[in-house]
Amino acid sequence: MAHALVTMAGICKQFGAVVANADVDLEIRAGEVLALLGENGAGKSTLMKVLYGFYQADAGEIRIDGKPIAFASPREAMGSGIGMVFQHFSLVPALSVWENLLAAFPDAPWLQGRSSTRVQAALRWLRRLAPSLDSARPVRELAVGERQLVELAKVLNLNARIVILDEPTSVLTPAETERLYGFIRSLIAEGKAVVLITHKLADVVACADRIVVMRGGRVVDHAQARERTPEQLVNAMVGRERGSSIGAPAPVTAAAPVLQVRGVSATAHGAHIRNISFEIAAGEILGIAGVSGNGQYTLAEALAGLIPVTAGDIVLGGVSIASRFQDGAIPDDVAYVPERPLDNAVVADLDLGLNLALRKMRKLSLFPQRRAITARAEALIARFDVRPPRPALPAAALSGGNLQKLVIARELSDTHRLVIASYPTMGLDVLAAQAVYRTLFEQAASGACVVWISEELDDLLAYAHRIAAIYGGSFAGIVRREDASRQMIGRWMAGMDREAAA
């Protein structure tokens, strides 16, 4: 029987008024995969960062091998055999893989050649994880999935007995995910403990032994993996809140397509889309499912008119967007909520008021009236619940979720002909996400075509009129919500299947 390596008891952690962890008990056992399941903001990452010494608990006790400890820093936690792979990696992009691994290798001397035995030792785990990865390549050339493996090798090099993985599969392709699952099983076989922080049921089904479900900072369920059905886990994860569903979108009445995408190909930042075609009627919401990195960004930028199409055409209300492409400016009748808003949608050092006025830049008077800009900002900030509600604050001061709300406030407060929303609920809690969906419904009701890119399959199945799946830069299939199933779209997303030729 597996013994407890780590016991956490009564852990509490607050950030200001926000309770991240409330009286959490947790046990991590050797030779076992513990899935820490919960929605964004449920407190999973915070709990593990407390264990890792990144945060200090406000109350509660942590014992390792039965001895109480209090880590002041991740360095101390590493010394006790705890390793964590974060969603954001800490690799030096300009250095090669082996240089990165060596830099973090214990007791690495300041100078050594690349043939030394130490280099070989530093590469030992990576060889097992990714036998085909050339360790001389600079990290900046690696795909996200490969970087994650390097990061994992780095953690294992530190003789970690307890490996914590924070949402590891969110950046991986299906094949990479399968390989990671297999590797996790082999770590377990060696007697290590693995904690898998995730909000995906697929991860749990594939490789968890034991499950702890968190919601609102508390543990709400705790069981062996085989004792729970996916439905039970979903209910535990989301609680009753999702019971107050916002319903389905109003049925589409218009028949004629307003947006016609015909055989479009385009390239943005090395990611391609190929020969994508679809049509959307006024008032229709098309959900686009897919593992991120399969061309969603390129598709969204092309639809918004920010990048030129290399083939095909995009026609909106009878006018070709592609042919009136002008140096990456967005047409006035298109609203765009891009992914990574800090890079793609706001000016970080400009205040909220000006950020909210950006889309109307060219319509401002020669001497813009600050009072009018601020008044408009205050109204939008209140309506879309951006916090803190201070128009004079720079956008950089907002959290990810509030930045998302800020961009949605700017883009979706007017009516448009085409609305493109990429991961619009990223970083939002359930209620805030529902408010966003309601806004999308309103846009559709006012006659907009809505393209909604998301990874939340359940939400897509509930709120989109039709759902397409994108894989490897092209559509694997497109289906009406009534005819869609999780399995069908899941297979399309994974590239295992394509829509049967109609």
Add this chain to the structure above:
Amino acid sequence: MNGRLVQRSLYAAGGAALFLALASAFLLAIGHSPFVTLATMAGYAFGDTYSISESLVKATPILLCALAVILPARLGLITVGGEGQLYLGALLGTAVVVNYPGAQMFALLPAMLVLGAAGGAIWSALAGVLRARFDVNETISTLLLNYIAVLLVNYAVYGAWKDPASLGWPATIQFPPAATVPSLMGTRVHCGFIVALIAAVVLHVAVTHTRWGLGLRVLSGNRKVGTMVGLRFARNTLIVMALGGALAGFAGICETSAIQGRLQSGLSVGYGLTGFLVAWLSGQNFLRAVPIAILIGGLISAGDALQLYSKIPSASATILQGMLFIAALAASGLSTRRETRRG
């Protein structure tokens, strides 16, 4: 807000103390009394009407070159081309005078000034085009264009434009009165100083209160988002580079016409670079650049006077100027760091 002002004043005082300490150490080392020398310098810089006017004479090209750095900096561009733009302005402006020395003032003077400004604008816009179209680093290109401009002026004054009457001295003919920028109230201070002050105020209003200035902030903060909302990075790059260059070119032709009276090699004693430093000391702020440029102008003109009357080499003034920059940059660096740390 008030606390922050006090904080900043404290750092400014600290910077001044650091400068005084460095300057005293230096003056003691070369065998002069720090107190007497510094007091004498203050007198030479701003002690009487004549001293003040000489200080403003030096401050004029420095201020114009500083404005030529600050405007592109508002779009996130770092140019060090003030010197070259100043030389090319002098060259093109002089071309008018050399070719039409007998023209009437109402035609000659405006033509000379406009061409001078155009010369600087073209020189700067060249770097702007390279940046906007081919993504060539504007700092490097403006730096290299400086050398070309200086050598072009040398080519002209050693060659075709050399005044035969000057007995081999590399200089053009003396500018006729019709091509001399008017001076103010009988001093050597010329109208260029007034133009520089007006330019500083107008540019300040333009970048802080207009839609165009807001556009510059958006583009420099996030070029992708700026482009998305319809702003043109290339066009704005050309505008700020050309406008800035025009100011530096104007400084060049004014210096040639009003102060030196003819175009000669060694026209500028590093006004372009000094302007760059003033721009950075001001925190890329048009209005703050004005007093700083006047202060530096005073230091330079006091250095000239020191050499004449106190037998202290004028290079000492340059050394003191360097110390002043170091002290001021250290103080402002520390104060920004303190503020960012507090979040």
